[in-house]
Amino acid sequence: xxxxxxxxxxxxxxxxxxxxxxxxxxxxxxxxxxxxxxxxxxxxxxxxxxxxxxxxxxxxxxxxxxxxxxxxxxxxxxxxxxxxxxxxxxxxxxxxxxxxxxxxxxxxxxxxxxxxxxxxxxxxxxxxxxxxxxxxxxxxxxxxxxxxxxxxxxxxxxxxxxxxxxxxxxxxxxxxxxxxxxxxxxxxxxxxxxxxxxxxxxxxxxxxxxxxxxxxxxxxxxxxxxxxxxxxxxxxxxxxxxxxxxxxxxxxxxxxxxxxxxxxxxxxxxxxxxxxxxxxxxxxxxxxxxxxxxxxxxxxxxxxxxxxxxxxxxxxxxxxxxxxxxxxxxxxxxxxxxxxxxxxxxxxxxxxxxxxxxxxxxxxxxxxxxxxxxxxxxxxxxxxxxxxxxxxxxxxxxxxxxxxxxxxxxxxxxxxxxxxxxxxxxxx
Numbered sequence: 001x002x003x004x005x006x007x008x009x010x011x012x013x014x015x016x017x018x019x020x021x022x023x024x025x026x027x028x029x030x031x032x033x034x035x036x037x038x039x040x041x042x043x044x045x046x047x048x049x050x051x052x053x054x055x056x057x058x059x060x061x062x063x064x065x066x067x068x069x070x071x072x073x074x075x076x077x078x079x080x081x082x083x084x085x086x087x088x089x090x091x092x093x094x095x096x097x098x099x100x101x102x103x104x105x106x107x108x109x110x111x112x113x114x115x116x117x118x119x120x121x122x123x124x125x126x127x128x129x130x131x132x133x134x135x136x137x138x139x140x141x142x143x144x145x146x147x148x149x150x151x152x153x154x155x156x157x158x159x160x161x162x163x164x165x166x167x168x169x170x171x172x173x174x175x176x177x178x179x180x181x182x183x184x185x186x187x188x189x190x191x192x193x194x195x196x197x198x199x200x201x202x203x204x205x206x207x208x209x210x211x212x213x214x215x216x217x218x219x220x221x222x223x224x225x226x227x228x229x230x231x232x233x234x235x236x237x238x239x240x241x242x243x244x245x246x247x248x249x250x251x252x253x254x255x256x257x258x259x260x261x262x263x264x265x266x267x268x269x270x271x272x273x274x275x276x277x278x279x280x281x282x283x284x285x286x287x288x289x290x291x292x293x294x295x296x297x298x299x300x301x302x303x304x305x306x307x308x309x310x311x312x313x314x315x316x317x318x319x320x321x322x323x324x325x326x327x328x329x330x331x332x333x334x335x336x337x338x339x340x341x342x343x344x345x346x347x348x349x350x351x352x353x354x355x356x357x358x359x360x361x362x363x364x365x366x367x368x369x370x371x372x373x374x375x376x377x378x379x380x381x382x383x384x385x386x387x388x389x390x391x392x393x394x395x396x397x398x399x400x401x402x403x404x405x406x407x408x409x410x411x412x413x414x415x416x417x418x419x420x421x422x423x424x425x426x427x428x
Contacts, residue, residue, distance in 0.1 A: 012036055014068050016061045018054055032057035034064050047077065067164040077165060081124065082117035084165075085156045092159040093152075100148075107149030108156075111136060121160050126170045129153075133173060137180055150176065190371055193338040194345035195331070198282070201227050201342065207329060208320035216306045219320050221286055223339060225303065228283045230343030230361060233336050234258055237311040238266055242298035244287060249279040253362070257310045264310040275362045313337070341372075348372040 019031045028050035035046040047064070051057040064077060076084065085092075085108065093101050115132045116124060136146055153171045160166050195201050205220035212219050226236050234256035243252045254274045255266050269275075279287055287302070294300040305311055305319065313336040316322065326334040344361055352360070358369040 012038075012068055014065050016065070018057045018061070020054070024050065027052045030054050030057040032060045034061060034068075036068070049077075063164055076163065077120075077122055079121060080117060081119055081121050081156075082113050084121045084160065085113075085117075088156065088159045088163075092155040103148040104152030104155070107145065108152045111141070111149045112153050121157075121165050124157070124166075124170050126173075129171045129173060133176060143177070143180060146176075146180070190341045191345045191348075193334070194342040195227065195334075195338075204325070204329060204331075204334075207325045208322065211321045211325050212319050214306060216319070218303060218306065219316065221290070222303050222311060222316060224286065225283055226336075226339040227342045227346075228280055229277045230340050230347065231277065232256060232340055233311065233313040233316055235269060236303055237264075237301070238269075239302040240298065241291060241294055241300045241302060244279075244291065244302065246288070246291070249284060250276050251279055252276050257312055259312055259314065264312055266310075269362065273362045273364070275359060277360050344369075344372045 014034045014036045016032070016034045019033070021029050021031055030051045030053060031048055032051055033046060033048035035044055037044050049057075049060060051060060060077075067076070076087075079087070089105075093104065096104070111132075115135070116128060119128070133146070133150070136149070141149075150171060150173065154169065157166070157169045157171045161169050195204065201224060205223045208223060209215055209217055209220040222233070222236055225231075226233055229236075229251060231253060235253050237257035238255035239251065239253070240255075243254065244250075245252070252274065253269055253276070256269050257264050257266055290302055294302070301310070303311060305315060309315075316336055322336065326332065344357065347357055347360065354366065354369055354373065357372065358366050361369055363369045
């Protein structure tokens with residue numbers, strides 16, 4: 001059992017200082033430090049962080065001093081969301097009914113902590129909470145479940161505002177239900193987001209290369225590879241030499257590159273699902289060339305940026321001026337993730353069985369995969385032609401088939417009336 005976190009007495013005096021360290025990188029050359037002595041103790045406690053400017057360092061000191069005046073431990077500023085949530089859970093959930101708190105706790109444990117529990121409370125931004133919301137929707141988490149999950153997160157972060165850790169609550173997402181509907185509508189027809197054919201993909205790849213600094217061919221390689229494997233850009237960045245099997249031409253996807261405060265890191269794939277995808281002949285020469293360039297290092301990344309760094313969807317967008325290029329090509333709404341939609345749509349049109357397509361995509365639910373099976377316009381036209389030909393053959397055809405039924409009117413005598421109206425009869 002861990003030792004309980006000490007509480008700083010209200011009004012405790014802090015001493016502070018800022019030190020300039022010219023030997024440190026520019027983004028961390030100012031050290032801000034606060035120090036204090038707990039009543040009844042002799043040792044002095046301290047907490048320090050690095051900042052890019054003296055103004056930022058002083059702003060941090062001001063926040064810590066304000067928090068200390070309210071009885072908050074200065075070390076709380078370094079706590080992760082998981083640790084902070086555990087320490088203030090009862091306080092932030094006060095006034096809730098037991099049933100509601102149980103639902104909030106479940107969402108906190110199953111969704112919030114795996115997504116952002118490792119981040120410092122002070123580093124969580126509106127952008128981070130927006131991205132985890134979109135991820136939950138794409139994973140087909142229900143609307144009411146997301147509501148309960150967000151409610152728990154909002155209460156914990158609201159306590160962080162009251163404690164002075166942050167100035168505003170980044171989990172207040174006004175209009176999130178509208179975002180839910182928009183993404184849901186998009187997921188209902190992912191085929192509409194796909195490139196039409198290989199020529200369109202090749203034109204896009206070449207245009208992105210031409211627009212990038214130094215005309216770096218690697219950007220085109222990433223785009224082609226992502227579309228032909230139906231993979232996410234982060235998964236393409238996470239591909240290593242050891243993941244490629246050139247005997248049966250497959251790629252085992254086991255990691256992805258993702259953004260975190262301070263940079264990019266590698267972690268497990270979405271949903272922690274490893275999967276194997278085929279490498280079609282159209283990209284095999286590209287893969288062979290990359291393996292030749294990288295040599296025998298199994299840990300080498302298959303694709304990197306021009307300086308050897310990790311790739312993310314934002315890096316690809318900025319380096320290639322993606323938004324400008326796709327507008328010029330007539331694909332105003334095309335995003336990097338639509339390369340994945342492109343690959344899955346092509347595979348569905350090629351007749352890949354749905355259970356195989358689900359495995360390649362790494363979908364948790366087959367209903368997600370089924371959305372790629374919607375017939376395109378050409379398929380609808382072919383279906384109409386096929387049905388029409390079948391009906392013509394029937395009409396021309398079988399000698400034993402009875403003649404088509406027709407409707408005729410025959411006057412009949414009706415008891416009690418010589419002028420009764422005619423009755424419809426089927427005549428063969």
